Amino acid sequence: MNRPTGTVDERTARKVAEEAREAEWRLPSFGRQLFLGNLRLDLIHPHPRATAEARDKGERFLARLREFCATKVDPVAIEREARIPDKVIRGLKDIGALGMKIPEEYGGLGLSHLYYNRALMLAGSTNAALGALLSAHQSIGVPQPIQLFGTPEQKLAFLPRCVEEISAFLLTEPDVGSDPARLHTTAVPSEDGSEYVLNGVKLWTTNGVIADLLVVMARVPSSEGHRGGISAFVVEARSPGITVENRNAFMGLRGIENGVTRFQDVRVPAANLIGKEGAGLKIALTTLNTGRLALPAFCAAAAKWSTKIAREWSKARVQWGRPIGRHEAISKKLAFIAATAYALEAMVDLSSQLADDERNDIRIEAALAKLYASEMSCRVADELVQIRGGRGYETAESLAARGERGVPAEQVLRDLRINRIFEGSSEIMRLLIAREAVDTHLAVAGAIIDPEASPRRKTRAVAKATGFYATWLPTLVVGPGQSPRAYPEFGPLAGHLRYVERASRRLARSIFYAAGRWQGGLEYKQGFLGRMVDIGAELFAMSVVCVRAHRDAADDPALATAAFELADAFCAQARLRVGVLFDQLWHNTDARDDRLAKRLLDGKYAWAEDGVFDPSIPGPWIADTEPGPAERENVHRTIG
Numbered sequence: 001m002n003r004p005t006g007t008v009d010e011r012t013a014r015k016v017a018e019e020a021r022e023a024e025w026r027l028p029s030f031g032r033q034l035f036l037g038n039l040r041l042d043l044i045h046p047h048p049r050a051t052a053e054a055r056d057k058g059e060r061f062l063a064r065l066r067e068f069c070a071t072k073v074d075p076v077a078i079e080r081e082a083r084i085p086d087k088v089i090r091g092l093k094d095i096g097a098l099g100m101k102i103p104e105e106y107g108g109l110g111l112s113h114l115y116y117n118r119a120l121m122l123a124g125s126t127n128a129a130l131g132a133l134l135s136a137h138q139s140i141g142v143p144q145p146i147q148l149f150g151t152p153e154q155k156l157a158f159l160p161r162c163v164e165e166i167s168a169f170l171l172t173e174p175d176v177g178s179d180p181a182r183l184h185t186t187a188v189p190s191e192d193g194s195e196y197v198l199n200g201v202k203l204w205t206t207n208g209v210i211a212d213l214l215v216v217m218a219r220v221p222s223s224e225g226h227r228g229g230i231s232a233f234v235v236e237a238r239s240p241g242i243t244v245e246n247r248n249a250f251m252g253l254r255g256i257e258n259g260v261t262r263f264q265d266v267r268v269p270a271a272n273l274i275g276k277e278g279a280g281l282k283i284a285l286t287t288l289n290t291g292r293l294a295l296p297a298f299c300a301a302a303a304k305w306s307t308k309i310a311r312e313w314s315k316a317r318v319q320w321g322r323p324i325g326r327h328e329a330i331s332k333k334l335a336f337i338a339a340t341a342y343a344l345e346a347m348v349d350l351s352s353q354l355a356d357d358e359r360n361d362i363r364i365e366a367a368l369a370k371l372y373a374s375e376m377s378c379r380v381a382d383e384l385v386q387i388r389g390g391r392g393y394e395t396a397e398s399l400a401a402r403g404e405r406g407v408p409a410e411q412v413l414r415d416l417r418i419n420r421i422f423e424g425s426s427e428i429m430r431l432l433i434a435r436e437a438v439d440t441h442l443a444v445a446g447a448i449i450d451p452e453a454s455p456r457r458k459t460r461a462v463a464k465a466t467g468f469y470a471t472w473l474p475t476l477v478v479g480p481g482q483s484p485r486a487y488p489e490f491g492p493l494a495g496h497l498r499y500v501e502r503a504s505r506r507l508a509r510s511i512f513y514a515a516g517r518w519q520g521g522l523e524y525k526q527g528f529l530g531r532m533v534d535i536g537a538e539l540f541a542m543s544v545v546c547v548r549a550h551r552d553a554a555d556d557p558a559l560a561t562a563a564f565e566l567a568d569a570f571c572a573q574a575r576l577r578v579g580v581l582f583d584q585l586w587h588n589t590d591a592r593d594d595r596l597a598k599r600l601l602d603g604k605y606a607w608a609e610d611g612v613f614d615p616s617i618p619g620p621w622i623a624d625t626e627p628g629p630a631e632r633e634n635v636h637r638t639i640g
Contacts, residue, residue, distance in 0.1 A: 022286065022363065025439075027180075030354075031364030035536055037476045037508030039501040041487075043360060044543065047551035048353040049055070049521075050114050052313035058115025064095050065122055067266055074396060075127040078255040079411060084129060089166075089210075092134070101112060101138045103147070108300035114352040116471035120294050125291040129255030131298050140423070141167035142213045142234055145283050149275040158213065158234060165212035168237075170261060171284060172204040185263065187218035189226055189270070194271070196220070196233065197239075198266040209247050209257040211237045211344070216263070217280045226445035227429035228232070229278025233268050241266040244332040252414035260518075288423060289363045290355045293348065295419045296369040299377035300348045301343035302412050303447035306384040309407055310337050313388055334382045339570035339638060340380055342563075343541050344373050346548035364436050365540065371429040374419035381413040427530070436476040437536065439520070444468040449520035473512070476505045492564050493546045496571035499540050503578060507535050510585055527590035535581045538574045545570050 025032065031042040042491045055415045072091050078084055093099060100116045103106025111119065116138070122132025138144065146154055178184045185200025200216055208214070214235040235242075246260040275283050282576030314325030314334055353592055354360050385392035391399060392409040415444070420426045443470075447453040447461035452566035480486040481501030487494040511532060537577045549567035553560035599605065 010382060022282070025361055027242050027359065027361040029137040029361040029364055031368055031536070032361070032436065032439070034504050034539055034543075035364075035508065035511065035532075036075075036440060036472075038481070039497075039504050039543070041511040041543065041547075043499070044354070045547045045550070046549050047350065048357050050112055050353065051358065054112040056117065057109070057549050058111055058118065061096065061100070061109055061111060061115065062122060065097065065119055068095055068097075068131075069122060070124040073126050073130065075130075075408075076406065078127045078129060079408070080397060082161040082249065082254040084127075084133060084255045084257070088130070089133070093164055096163070097134055098166065099143075100134070101147075102143050102159050102163055106155065106181075107163045108143075108159070108294070111301075112352075113293065114349060117189075117293055117297040117348055117352045120297045121304075123408045124298040125301040125305050127255060128298065128412075129253050131294075132206060132256050134296035134352045135291075135298075136169065137162070137167050137211075137291060139294040140169040140215075140287055141207065141211075142215055143167065144291055145215055145232060145274050146234070148286060149279075149283050153271070154274070155235070158274075161213065166207055166210055167213040168205050168207035168211035168438060169217065169219045169284075169602070170208065171213045172203050172205075174201060174260075176201050183217065183219050185216070185218040185232055187219065187220050187231060187268070189215075189423055190267075193225070193270060195270055196268045198233070198235070198263040198268055200263050200282075202261045202263075204248065204258055205261045206256060206258045208237075208261050209244055209259040211257075213237060214261075215274070216268075216375055217284065227277045231277045232274040232280040232283045232594050234272040234274060235266065235268050237392050239268070250418065252411070255262075273526065289366055292370045292423050293351055293355065293366050295422060296344065296351070296373035297347045299373035299419055300341070301342040301382045302416055303337070303377050304407075304448055306380050306412065307338045307341045309409065310334055310384050310387050313391075313407075330387060333387055335569055335574060337380050338591060339566050339573060340376050342548075342566040343545040343570045343574075344376060346545045347373060347541055348386065350544050350548065364433060366431055367424075367433050367436075368533075368537045368540050370419075371433065371533070371614055372541055374416075374422075375426060377412070378416050378420065379407070381416050385409050385413055398565045402432070427526075430530040430533045431526065433533045433536070437533065438511060438515065441511070445515075451520075469512075476509050476512075479505055481505070490546055490550055493549060493567055493571065496542055496568070496575070497546055498570075499575060500542050503535070503539055506582065507532065510582075514585075525590075527588060528585060531585050531588075534599070535578055538578045542574050 028040065028043055033040040033043070048523055051488060064283055068091055073088055078088075097119070099106075099108030100111045101113075102110070102121055104110040120131050120135055123134055141162070142158055146158050146162075150158070173184055176184060185196050185198065185202065187196040189196055196218075198216065200218060202208070202216070205211075205214075210427065214237050216233050216235045218233060220226060220228045220231045241264045243262040243264070244259050245262055248258045248260065250256065250258070274280075292600055311325070314330055315323050317324045319327070325334055347369050351362060351365050354362050354365060388407070388409050391404070391407065394408035396408035424432065445465035447457045448465065450458075453461070457607045479501050481498040483498070486501070487497040490497055514525070514528055514532075516523055522529070545567045549563040552563040
């Protein structure tokens, strides 16, 4: 639909978002069934495996990438200079890293999702900005949407170029984030229909400062012969009228090439439209179904590295006559870090393999992985900093300058923080997942609470809902989780899977009760919805880690005990978190907090802000300030 680019009411914004989501479930989904109270373990167990061809191809590339990172990349220099050197980017091109996901027929490596994400783990653990460069190019940049939605001609034109050239994805605008209905950038068709003229500004364009190709989301006005709506275009970054106005700097990812890009009368051939007019948001969301698995890969890598550093330091550092890791206050942290790292890698690997198999709809699994990994990895990194104490807070360069090992613990914490914002903030992710989780209920009973539904439609919906719930609700009373003999093949982990099964049914009952209690108002109960999703994420993680431990034990019996111990520890910790979340579904301060926040916004508590200085307000000294030696000049280049 085409709307004015000014203020958009909430109902319109929600409608735009709803039209963009994939409405049908053509394939089974483990995550969807989990929220419906049905533990479909058969969808993920036995653990799916890569084909021999995919494994051989992937391992060969990982060996090349590992050698390159070890011998050609100086992560300390990237952090210090806030730039990935040109020679490193050229080296990545030479080993094929820009074409990991591009099919071999177009000159790429044709790696599976599993090995692509393992490669990102390797690159990201070398330097987070390095991983961001590769993932922004391939997970959301030109290669992915062109492979999924491009015409044969577009694939021939752009995919071979993406093996050698860098691409970027441009959606966000200065005042438009997670509400695409307010998108300002326009793409006006020419009179003869041969091209579009783009005008607008895009913010936080990862890779945008150095990209050769751009995927740009812009609004096409509806007119005769044009459906209009938010649409996706491939744009040459060096087209006349494109200006990169600023190279942004952040608390982490210091080497990232992220900027502000302005389009002024930029002409784009009509042949560069991806898909159809108005399909831009659907293209973006579909691309992210698998593309957002890149972020959990970085998170898992950071958690694995944190485990190594925490283990080494906790064994070497002695306090009160014994290694600090032998003290319970630290050992609890070590257990959390190690168990969580094992679970995060299990989540990434299984979700990636499900994407490769293409037998399941993984939109919920990928979103849960992104949400859960980004949240938990930050906790892991924070605990690592705490374990290392002052050395955790000190920079790696400072540590090295005074003769100690330069461990970048504080940098990892800073680098990880963006993952809770990138590609959908945690708050938005919870709402997106919640929408998918209640999709079945909306499909059978949505018209009952729809204010626009006719009386006849509401009557039909009542009959449909009555039939569905008469069959579904009895399944939530008892299940395999009640039997002490269920899931025997999982040995010591069977009890945890029985818990997941019971908790899944309890979660489904809670969702049903909430829908009945709040009906159409449920969409505004974001506290409840967020906890509901967090419970589902924990149950998903528990299921995955049990399946992973079972596979690891089968592959290498020597690792069986260790794998089961890690999985058991993770599940025990997760069960405590789930218990708290269930209690907080109904016992919380949401309503009180909402009232206080409204009063805060009205200025009622502004007096409590007195007594501090706000350094963000410029003073007269600003004009006399000179840039420090570590600051880099902003980029301002005009093409054409």
